[in-house]
Amino acid sequence: MDPVPRSEYNYANKIVLISINALEEIMGKNGLNAILNLAHLPHLIDNYPPNNLDREFNFADFSALNTALEELYGPKGGRGLALRAGREAFADSLRNFGAMAGVGDMAFKVLPLPAKLRIGVPAMARIFTQISDQLSTVEERENEFVYTIHRCPVCWGRKVDKPVCFIAIGLLQGGLKWVSGGSEFRVNESKCIAMGDEVCEFVIQKIPIG
Numbered sequence: 733m734d735p736v737p738r739s740e741y742n743y744a745n746k747i748v749l750i751s752i753n754a755l756e757e758i759m760g761k762n763g764l765n766a767i768l769n770l771a772h773l774p775h776l777i778d779n780y781p782p783n784n785l786d787r788e789f790n791f792a793d794f795s796a797l798n799t800a801l802e803e804l805y806g807p808k809g810g811r812g813l814a815l816r817a818g819r820e821a822f823a824d825s826l827r828n829f830g831a832m833a834g835v836g837d838m839a840f841k842v843l844p845l846p847a848k849l850r851i852g853v854p855a856m857a858r859i860f861t862q863i864s865d866q867l868s869t870v871e872e873r874e875n876e877f878v879y880t881i882h883r884c885p886v887c888w889g890r891k892v893d894k895p896v897c898f899i900a901i902g903l904l905q906g907g908l909k910w911v912s913g914g915s916e917f918r919v920n921e922s923k924c925i926a927m928g929d930e931v932c933e934f935v936i937q938k939i940p941i942g
């Protein structure tokens with residue numbers, strides 16, 4: 733696997749640590765070490781990023797992690813693992829950021845689902861925009877929310893013919909489950925910068941699937 737060109741953008745250490753911990757939980761330490769080696773990140777073995785919000789983790793390295801997942805487990809296996817890692821990363825730790833945004837408190841819990849989504853989905857976008865160089869915005873349509881990542885750490889520097897930002901889908905699904913109080917939602921990546929699109933775009937159906 734070729735090294736990914738460096739980016740001028742960085743992810744907060746904490747988000748990367750949460751993601752790496754989720755990957756380790758899913759595939760075990762040996763699996764994770766294989767991923768880190770393949771991604772040209774052997775210095776991270778037993779030396780994970782610190783648990784702080786400093787923007788020090790290059791988008792290129794996060795993209796390499798995701799590429800290595802696919803290389804090692806195949807497109808389908810890698811996709812499944814990335815989705816799971818995204819969901820678990822949110823469930824484990826990222827929800828704490830949401831709590832800071834007031835999404836988990838009692839007044840929020842009693843809102844009807846449409847209001848929860850109308851507040852919660854933009855709150856998720858704001859969290860990522862505030863704590864990293866990943867610029868995210870949300871547009872509400874009649875039946876869906878369009879969640880747009882304008883600078884994407886997941887597919888940075890990649891060239892593909894299908895969308896590949898699965899860990900972002902997992903994070904969104906984890907976030908939606910939490911915001912809604914336990915529902916599952918269909919999230920489809922409709923544009924991907926790695927395919928030549930200007931942004932990575934995720935369409936979230938407002939009606940839950942379960």
Ligand SMILES: [Zn+2]
Pocket residue numbers: 881884885886887888896897924925926932
């Ligand atoms: Zn992307």
